[in-house]
Amino acid sequence: xxxxxxxxxxxxxxxxxxxxxxxxxxxxxxxxxxxxxxxxxxxxxxxxxxxxxxxxxxxxxxxxxxxxxxxxxxxxxxxxxxxxxxxxxxxxxxxxxxxxxxxxxxxxxxxxxxxxxxxxxxxxxxxxxxxxxxxxxxxxxxxxxxxxxxxxxxxxxxxxxxxxxxxxxxxxxxxxxxxxxxxxxxxxxxxxxxxxxxxxxxxxxxxxxxxxxxxxxxxxxxxxxxxxxxxxxxxxxxxxxxxxxxxxxxxxxxxxxxxxxxxxxxxxxxxxxxxxxxxxxxxxxxxxxxx
Amino acid sequence: xxxxxxxxxxxxxxxxxxxxxxxxxxxxxxxxxxxxxxxxxxxxxxxxxxxxxxxxxxxxxxxxxxxxxxxxxxxxxxxxxxxxxxxxxxxxxxxxxxxxxxxxxxxxxxxxxxxxxxxxxxxxxxxxxxxxxxxxxxxxxxxxxxxxxxxxxxxxxxxxxxxxxxxxxxxxxxxxxxxxxxxxxxxxxxxxxxxxxxxxxxxxxxxxxxxxxxxxxxxxxxxxxxxxxxxxxxxxxxxxxxxxxxxxxxxxxxxxxxxxxxxxxxxxxxxxxxxxxxxxxxxxxxxxxxxxxxxxxxxxxxxxxxxxxxxxxxxxxxxxxxxxxxxxxx
Numbered sequence: 001x002x003x004x005x006x007x008x009x010x011x012x013x014x015x016x017x018x019x020x021x022x023x024x025x026x027x028x029x030x031x032x033x034x035x036x037x038x039x040x041x042x043x044x045x046x047x048x049x050x051x052x053x054x055x056x057x058x059x060x061x062x063x064x065x066x067x068x069x070x071x072x073x074x075x076x077x078x079x080x081x082x083x084x085x086x087x088x089x090x091x092x093x094x095x096x097x098x099x100x101x102x103x104x105x106x107x108x109x110x111x112x113x114x115x116x117x118x119x120x121x122x123x124x125x126x127x128x129x130x131x132x133x134x135x136x137x138x139x140x141x142x143x144x145x146x147x148x149x150x151x152x153x154x155x156x157x158x159x160x161x162x163x164x165x166x167x168x169x170x171x172x173x174x175x176x177x178x179x180x181x182x183x184x185x186x187x188x189x190x191x192x193x194x195x196x197x198x199x200x201x202x203x204x205x206x207x208x209x210x211x212x213x214x215x216x217x218x219x220x221x222x223x224x225x226x227x228x229x230x231x232x233x234x235x236x237x238x239x240x241x242x243x244x245x246x247x248x249x250x251x252x253x254x255x256x257x258x259x260x261x262x263x264x265x266x267x268x269x270x271x272x273x274x275x276x277x278x279x280x281x282x283x284x285x286x287x288x289x290x291x
Numbered sequence: 292x293x294x295x296x297x298x299x300x301x302x303x304x305x306x307x308x309x310x311x312x313x314x315x316x317x318x319x320x321x322x323x324x325x326x327x328x329x330x331x332x333x334x335x336x337x338x339x340x341x342x343x344x345x346x347x348x349x350x351x352x353x354x355x356x357x358x359x360x361x362x363x364x365x366x367x368x369x370x371x372x373x374x375x376x377x378x379x380x381x382x383x384x385x386x387x388x389x390x391x392x393x394x395x396x397x398x399x400x401x402x403x404x405x406x407x408x409x410x411x412x413x414x415x416x417x418x419x420x421x422x423x424x425x426x427x428x429x430x431x432x433x434x435x436x437x438x439x440x441x442x443x444x445x446x447x448x449x450x451x452x453x454x455x456x457x458x459x460x461x462x463x464x465x466x467x468x469x470x471x472x473x474x475x476x477x478x479x480x481x482x483x484x485x486x487x488x489x490x491x492x493x494x495x496x497x498x499x500x501x502x503x504x505x506x507x508x509x510x511x512x513x514x515x516x517x518x519x520x521x522x523x524x525x526x527x528x529x530x531x532x533x534x535x536x537x538x539x540x541x542x543x544x545x546x547x548x549x550x551x552x553x554x555x556x557x558x559x560x561x562x563x564x565x566x567x568x569x570x571x572x573x574x575x576x577x578x579x580x581x582x583x584x585x586x587x588x589x590x591x592x593x594x595x596x597x598x599x600x601x602x603x604x605x606x607x608x609x610x611x612x613x614x615x616x617x618x619x620x621x
Binding site: 089090091092094095096097098099100147148149151152155177178179181182183184185186187188189190191193194195196197198200201216217219220221222223224225238239240244245248249251253254257258266267268 | 472526
């Protein structure tokens with residue numbers, strides 16, 4: 001607590017002419033609620049509109065917030081170039097899965113919340129004039145867990161990219177395979193990886209972008225199979241979740257464990273890229289490696 | 292619970308009591324060592340016969356209605372045959388090959404050349420270990436990245452020399468540890484999925500015990516996948532699922548999770564995830580290891596014979612179509 005106060009205190013002195021303020025400042029001001037947000041990392045108060053203009057990155061500490069798929073697509077593609085595909089493909093409760101609530105209820109709730117059928121949006125579009133097939137996972141929908149719909153849409157994207165000779169760009173984020181579809185989810189790992197093998201055989205370019213968090217069955221399949229793998233700063237990336245690991249090994253996890261920079265150091269990520277540079281980095285890679 | 296002998300599954304207790312009774316009577320009935328206080332003229336044969344019959348009836352009844360959570364317990368039975376048991380039972384002249392040429396030799400996955408029937412094969416299998424020292428050595432069948440990389444290296448040898456690949460799956464899951472993450476557990480599994488989908492030789496997998504998630508799938512992509520009758524295959528263990536979705540893993544939530552995960556062989560057959568179910572001897576593979584091994588061998592011989600007929604292109608197209616069809620959407 002004392003630590004937090006020191007932090008926000010120093011922020012105020014540093015930024016008194018900018019938009020960042022402390023929580024206390026906000027309460028004193030008459031700014032309508034909902035226009036401001038507090039950065040969960042540095043605790044600075046930020047003007048939401050400015051954060052959005054900054055691609056959902058904290059203007060103060062550069063913390064990359066999680067981004068919904070719609071907004072991400074806007075950030076990534078040339079304006080107006082997105083042509084969504086297979087938007088109607090929805091999940092089904094093939095197993096009659098009931099935990100504390102039935103999966104079918106969960107699906108309905110998440111669909112109402114997000115306005116989307118499942119946890120991935122995809123389609124065709126352009127990045128700085130270069131044609132791509134783009135898929136984006138959305139953590140707002142069941143933590144972007146991968147079930148049959150995510151697996152099927154990604155496979156269709158890869159097949160489309162193979163047929164049309166376009167690079168395939170995938171923005172990953174996921175808590176892992178979707179338990180509610182059990183072995184059907186597990187099978188999506190093999191299905192998508194097999195499609196990527198065929199794409200690879202045809203000389204296709206697959207750029208996998210890892211964002212916070214990319215874990216579990218998604219990491220252990222397509223996310224880690226990029227010809228080039230980019231990661232946003234400080235994203236959590238791993239096979240097992242940190243809590244599971246801590247419980248298994250019963251020791252403290254090293255500083256920065258399973259973060260983008262850690263994976264870069266260990267050799268599993270090509271580049272850590274700031275969100276503002278993603279478009280130009282992808283375009284540059286396409287110029288080197290795309291058809 | 293804690294005093295329970297680990298070899299004794301709770302739902303098998305009445306069976307084990309009967310077995311004890313039978314062996315006691317058998318000892319008494321043995322004229323060589325007729326026990327004190329028993330009239331040597333009494334023939335216990337009839338009684339023994341009756342007990343045996345009721346034992347068999349009970350066994351049939353229990354195993355005909357085995358719940359998913361009890362199926363998982365059978366799949367984990369300490370006496371259940373493991374990869375090395377099957378190799379010893381029907382693989383001739385097994386030649387183990389070690390190491391991923393990169394970091395280590397992971398004992399959680401065993402690889403090598405061997406003959407099944409007359410067919411030269413590559414054989415890959417999870418290794419759980421038996422006694423405490425053995426289990427620790429192979430990390431209870433939980434492989435590290437080097438295990439998956441070793442498996443791929445040896446499978447690629449199989450491709451190079453035109454040898455079909457047989458994998459035996461039996462793992463609670465890939466190991467969730469610091470070193471495993473540092474060395475790219477996810478990447479190692481992912482690469483195996485991609486590469487196995489395009490290896491130019493037949494690949495047959497049999498789930499012999501536990502098919503725990505990505506760690507199982509990491510050597511389980513191919514042309515045919517079969518499950519032994521009382522093995523399990525799922526995206527997560529019932530305990531893992533219970534602790535996430537029910538917030539706590541108790542016998543009750545574990546049973547619920549096992550139920551909804553549809554992890555039995557029959558469930559996975561119905562879902563189109565596996566192609567075949569291999570029948571186990573009455574009361575599970577641990578009751579008759581010889582018969583269990585004979586069943587697996589018979590299945591492999593049949594699958595090897597079938598797959599040999601396909602030209603490489605056909606084989607790979609069929610493999611892709613098989614994977615491509617998996618999943619259910621609306």
